[in-house]
Amino acid sequence: MTSEALLETQGLKKYFNSGKSLKNWLLREEEESVQAVDDVNLRVEPGESIGVIGESGCGKTTLLRTLMGLYDPTEGDIVYDGKKMSDFTKSDWKAYRRNIQIIFQDPFNAANPKMKVKAYLKEPLNLHGIPNKEEKIRETLKQVELRPPDRYLNRYPGELSGGELQRIGIARALVTDPDVILADEPVSMLDVSTQAAVLKLLSRIQDEYDVSMIYISHDLSTVSYVCDTINVMYLGRIVEEAETKTLLDSPKHPYSQALINAIPRPNPYSDRERTQMEGSPRDPVGLDTGCRFRDRCPERMPICEQKPKFVDASDPDAQEHGVACHLYYEHEEAEQAMGDQQIIGGGN
Amino acid sequence: MNEPLLEFDDLTIEYETRNGAITAVSDASFAIHRGEYFGLAGESGCGKSTAAKSLLNILDDNGQISSGAIRYKGEELQNKSEKYMTEHIYWNEVSYIPQSSMDSLDPLKKISRQAVEIAQTHTDMTKQESLEKFKEMFEIVGIQENRIDDYPHEFSGGMQQRAIIALALFLEPSLIVADEPTTALDVIMQDQIFKYLDRIKETTDVSMILITHDISVIFESCDSLAIMHSGQIAETASCRDLFDTPRHPYSILLQQAFPDVDHPDRELQTIDGYPPQLGEDVDFCTFADRCPWAVSECRDAAPPLERIEDSETGRDHYAACIRTEEVRRSYEGDATPAEVDNDI
Numbered sequence: 044m045t046s047e048a049l050l051e052t053q054g055l056k057k058y059f060n061s062g063k064s065l066k067n068w069l070l071r072e073e074e075e076s077v078q079a080v081d082d083v084n085l086r087v088e089p090g091e092s093i094g095v096i097g098e099s100g101c102g103k104t105t106l107l108r109t110l111m112g113l114y115d116p117t118e119g120d121i122v123y124d125g126k127k128m129s130d131f132t133k134s135d136w137k138a139y140r141r142n143i144q145i146i147f148q149d150p151f152n153a154a155n156p157k158m159k160v161k162a163y164l165k166e167p168l169n170l171h172g173i174p175n176k177e178e179k180i181r182e183t184l185k186q187v188e189l190r191p192p193d194r195y196l197n198r199y200p201g202e203l204s205g206g207e208l209q210r211i212g213i214a215r216a217l218v219t220d221p222d223v224i225l226a227d228e229p230v231s232m233l234d235v236s237t238q239a240a241v242l243k244l245l246s247r248i249q250d251e252y253d254v255s256m257i258y259i260s261h262d263l264s265t266v267s268y269v270c271d272t273i274n275v276m277y278l279g280r281i282v283e284e285a286e287t288k289t290l291l292d293s294p295k296h297p298y299s300q301a302l303i304n305a306i307p308r309p310n311p312y313s314d315r316e317r318t319q320m321e322g323s324p325r326d327p328v329g330l331d332t333g334c335r336f337r338d339r340c341p342e343r344m345p346i347c348e349q350k351p352k353f354v355d356a357s358d359p360d361a362q363e364h365g366v367a368c369h370l371y372y373e374h375e376e377a378e379q380a381m382g383d384q385q386i387i388g389g390g391n
Numbered sequence: 392m393n394e395p396l397l398e399f400d401d402l403t404i405e406y407e408t409r410n411g412a413i414t415a416v417s418d419a420s421f422a423i424h425r426g427e428y429f430g431l432a433g434e435s436g437c438g439k440s441t442a443a444k445s446l447l448n449i450l451d452d453n454g455q456i457s458s459g460a461i462r463y464k465g466e467e468l469q470n471k472s473e474k475y476m477t478e479h480i481y482w483n484e485v486s487y488i489p490q491s492s493m494d495s496l497d498p499l500k501k502i503s504r505q506a507v508e509i510a511q512t513h514t515d516m517t518k519q520e521s522l523e524k525f526k527e528m529f530e531i532v533g534i535q536e537n538r539i540d541d542y543p544h545e546f547s548g549g550m551q552q553r554a555i556i557a558l559a560l561f562l563e564p565s566l567i568v569a570d571e572p573t574t575a576l577d578v579i580m581q582d583q584i585f586k587y588l589d590r591i592k593e594t595t596d597v598s599m600i601l602i603t604h605d606i607s608v609i610f611e612s613c614d615s616l617a618i619m620h621s622g623q624i625a626e627t628a629s630c631r632d633l634f635d636t637p638r639h640p641y642s643i644l645l646q647q648a649f650p651d652v653d654h655p656d657r658e659l660q661t662i663d664g665y666p667p668q669l670g671e672d673v674d675f676c677t678f679a680d681r682c683p684w685a686v687s688e689c690r691d692a693a694p695p696l697e698r699i700e701d702s703e704t705g706r707d708h709y710a711a712c713i714r715t716e717e718v719r720r721s722y723e724g725d726a727t728p729a730e731v732d733n734d735i
Binding site: 098099204206234235236238239240242243261262263264265267268287288291301302303304305306307308309310311312313315317318320321323 | 434435547548549577578579580581582583585586589604605606607608610611630631634644645646648649650651652653655656659660661662663665681
């Protein structure tokens, strides 16, 4: 932890209740909840880009929406620039919404089809009372490599291609000079040839403008082009966190290992073996505290019924490499820790 | 080489629109051999799904084959009626896994009933025989056989996809046409599906056309492929030949644009521009505007698919580029594809 975190989640939890059913009521059962985000600790430093990857249903979109302030956290907090979101005043919220921007997954539906590019980019400037709008819009269009800007200002989204639309989406996120950009699978709807260009653009913007990024995706092969560190998420929990190259070269959590192995390689000589993993992630309703991956895990042990601690499992002299797996710390110590944890009630 | 199982011969497909005809597939030729898994790759809108649909005679109403032939086991299919296709081709000979296949199971019918209906329409198997047979198919795709009486909603996404593959295999067709069969699935699930498709390849002699935008899936799972760009076949070869000695600029750039998780440091190639909108006549190379090697002749005529005589694997290798020689020289000047420069 070299410097102050710009945006941080502290033990963030977001549970959804399925609503109390008649059966629950009759049997006096507690309603079961979906633990979409469970005890997630992320931190982004200024200028840093972190990736969150996981399969569909792992809670990455819920995490993103909670970060945007669209959901109230069930527990835990989000800290931006030293201030807790739960203590935000109205003006804090306004600043937060200006400084945290999002790039959406689907460029074809993100923009208002009846708004010209110029109006679409002007909207956030009006909301936040940013002066020199015309100039700002032109400058931003140049940043996202839509040159000359005049060619695009008076066009409707329907007249642009997917790659151009996603650049407009990026421009809208950039136009308010944000500190942090939340990117939700920004290239998954694009063709390969366009995808490469957008990935490069994101990476360049991140370097040149020193903006932080939280990049959410299911596709590890694209995340690795943009992010400094990667967090692997499984059923609501972060199971592993490491610098991108470290994670790709030597994943530690059995799930990360399976995930990385399952990515097809663009090489007919690849000697990758097909996945040994069976089945799919379990139903996220009514999960217990134990390791979420244990039912599919090849390394399953009795201790896995308990919640794994998030420990630093880095090799000597290597960079920090956090992993939430019982394989990576001593058993007795673990039991001790679990005992303590139950007393104080959660947190890792 | 033996007669191919399926042959596309100079096929052109057009869609009639209010603004005149649009060419979706232009003079496409490629061949698929028995027992071969064949990938058809290209960006969205390049005509790969249209090509597959034309084979099954299920083009949209405004689409039609305007010239060329589709030969399946030597028989021309392009002018056959729907009745003929139903009686002789569908399911028995060629089965189809559509793009949104998750929605292609009838939600109100048990999977077993859907299988029995198919068997009764296309064969004279009894109900009992077809159920027995279908159980075997479930076995092959790794689902417990007692689950054939489930409804589609009782399956997870990956299992539904496997159930559909079981249906596709059910009447022992010679060819399966799979349009983006795993695009909607997560990578681990995708890999599970391909594990079963690998097994099917080992145990049967079925051929498959795998239509996808993801060349890494094709490189890993297919024997050979064709790459399409905006209606034209750019190159067709065995996967290994196309990987080792790509001859069409688009094949080269596409490979280099593809992220590889084993080489996260590699610079990604970008392909500038967008595929053109094609009118009635396609008398130019559709890649010319995006091609760093293009010269004015590229826009004068559609490049013919020419045979490349350096195949290592013995499979036909064709590329549609008039500058393959220059492309080859500049490509081989560099050690690996990754090092080929932007500005050749």
